Amino acid sequence: MLTRLQGDHLPLWIKAVCADDLPSLRTFVNGLERELAAVTAGLTLTWSSGVVEGHVNRIKMIKRQMYGRVGFVLLRKRVLLA
Numbered sequence: 001m002l003t004r005l006q007g008d009h010l011p012l013w014i015k016a017v018c019a020d021d022l023p024s025l026r027t028f029v030n031g032l033e034r035e036l037a038a039v040t041a042g043l044t045l046t047w048s049s050g051v052v053e054g055h056v057n058r059i060k061m062i063k064r065q066m067y068g069r070v071g072f073v074l075l076r077k078r079v080l081l082a
Helices: 007-019 023-034 036-044 050-065 072-081
Strands: none
Touching (some): 007 023, 007 036, 050 072
């Protein structure tokens, strides 16, 4: 379902989890059901924001490492040269 973009199989999987006696998976399914349309779209659509999120995570890490240092000029150089 995850690697083949088969989000239409999600309701069947949710029903199977509800039928089993697995409390931790049931809690996970409750969270999925709250945002079912978004989760289904994420499992179905071909595009992803993963690359952008990776860059944001990298910049935040550099920013944490630079806390208390010279300022924005040095931070900008580190981000652009990294």
